[in-house]
Amino acid sequence: MKRRAIIHVTGIVQGVGFRPFVYRVAKSLSLMGYVLNLGDAGVEIVVEGTEKQIKKLINSIKNDLPSISRIDTLDSKWAPAENTFSEFVIHKSSIERNDEAIPVLPPDIAICNDCVKDLLDPQSSWYQYGFTSCAACGPRYSTITDLPYDRRNTTMIDFPLCDTCNTGYTNPLDRRYHAQTTACDTCGPRYRLVDRDENNFTDENPIVAIAKLIDDGSIAALQGIAGTHIATKTSDAGPIEILRERKKRFQRPFALMVRDFDTLKELVNINKLEERIITSWRRPIVLASKKSNSCVLPLIQESVLDVIAPGLDSIGVMLPYSPMHHLLFKYSKELALVMTSANPTGMPMYIDPKTILKELGSIADYFLLHDRRIDQRSDDSVVKLTSEDNPVFIRRARGYVPEPLVFNGPWKSLKILGVGPEEKATGALAKSGRVYMTQYIGDTNQVENIEFLTQAIDHMKHLLNISKLDGVACDLHPEFLSTELAEQITSENDIPLFRVQHHHAHLSSLIVDGLIPIDNRIVCITADGYGYGEDGTAWGGEVLVGGLKDYERKGGLIAQDYTGGDLSAIYSSRAFLGIVGDKMESEKILQILASAEVSPSQKITADMLDILVKASNRKLNTVRSTSTGRV
Known part of the structure; x- marks a missing residue:
């Protein structure tokens, strides 16, 4: 007995060869219907056939999907067959946008082994072609200008396909079917x-x-x-x-x-x-x-x-x-x-x-x-293992961005922007229980990086179909350029601004990263270079007790006077001098510090030590902080 199934799939299912995969499996099972890219809301599959064959399709989607794909949700509804299909087809992508959808935007993908073979095969149309790609690999986020992810919404719109490439692009059985960045030396970038x-x-x-x-x-x-x-x-x-x-x-x-x-x-x-x-x-x-x-x-x-x-x-x-x-x-x-x-x-x-x-x-x-336009610039991502099984990001960018992080909670319906701190910044947008981070931006004490951050945020808002934010979060420091950006956005859009103390943000991230229940409170010891405190002083070594909503400062290191402002956060020798400079003999200090630097290309000497100690005693260009600098 024939039945109909309406299957909705979300996850990394766009721009990774997922629809051609569904097409091939459905055809092999003699099923009728269609597969449709829903733009920012996943993929819809409507199929008719025997219940046994349809279940085989669903099982294959769950277990045999392309290696780059990832399924977050798969929902199916059953109904009587309507016998309205004569074949199985891939429908043209939908251009409708759902305000509450959870789009998963494809990151840039390394070239696959099949394309490497084409690249090195003298008989291939893509021999020695520096932009070879297919539906399973190649640039994605760096080219996307809009959703749905179709060629017209990428920078590859500048390169109309030749007959050879168009043949593969329009053949559902070809691995370059709807490969939006496919091209060859005849028609593509050079x-x-x-x-x-x-x-x-x-x-x-x-x-x-x-x-x-x-x-x-x-x-x-x-x-x-x-x-x-x-x-x-x-x-x-x-x-x-x-x-x-x-x-x-x-x-x-x-x-x-x-x-x-x-x-x-x-x-x-x-x-x-x-x-x-x-x-x-x-x-x-x-x-x-x-x-x-x-x-x-x-x-x-x-x-x-x-x-x-x-x-x-x-x-x-x-x-x-x-x-x-x-x-x-x-x-x-x-x-x-x-x-x-x-x-x-x-x-x-x-x-x-x-x-x-x-x-x-x-x-x-x-x-x-x-001559191919790069719409979104992005550094290489950098990963380091802190233990045998614990990788951490030093820099999250190409290959990972803009893949979102799950962040469910009572705030799920809110659309919130975070503009990041001053150093090693990344913007972030929260929508529908997901956090979409921009690519790594860098240090936002540079005007060029503020412009980069603004452009990256605007692009992400556009792709996520966010027309109205519910609020913006920024660092508590009043002089950061990112704080000024947040103030400008909230003023222009008449929305709330949330100023977050730097180390409270660290405390909150530990709760989220550690999957601790969101209503719990924890003890957090911060050992940081600098964080603007609620009392207007420079915090760095604190014991905080709190949760996501609030915190208390229960203790910490004794505040010291450090010379050179931000230099004391970079050069640990200055932090050391701030702590022991008037309590230890100069000869002993020089012995401990040896040839340590106190500024770029400037090593500690007896004369330099004398200058720094006098500056500290007279409070000349000093900052009082509980920090001991960055290690």
């Missing part, structure tokens, strides 16, 4: 290679050419999926030292992109969880400990690794995640490349060729640039 004077450098494949130039010791700027990297070889310390001098980045470590996982295992210590993370389709940077006596050390010498990550026993490593990366290693002799963000620390990623050429003209020798 790379070009230029020198510092913006002269085209080669007529051959520019990625092949830049690989050879890097092997010869050149420093290259590589425009990628969502930003720009600076790359050098690693078999010689010379180019890396030149890069450090040009960028004026003498101590901060560089990340490495390694040819393949087998090579990576010889370079760093990787456990099973780290392996799963670094080889996943998200492809983050993983901070891992260096391996000694490595068989790759003849090519990546210890002395070179010390230049890459000075004085550290760990190093950031990642695997290739774009077609361009795979082609680089195909034609380069290097086992690994330095792959560091091209932008200055704390500033937004460079995403357009003019800016790249202007800002990096004195740093890079050659520039690999493309």
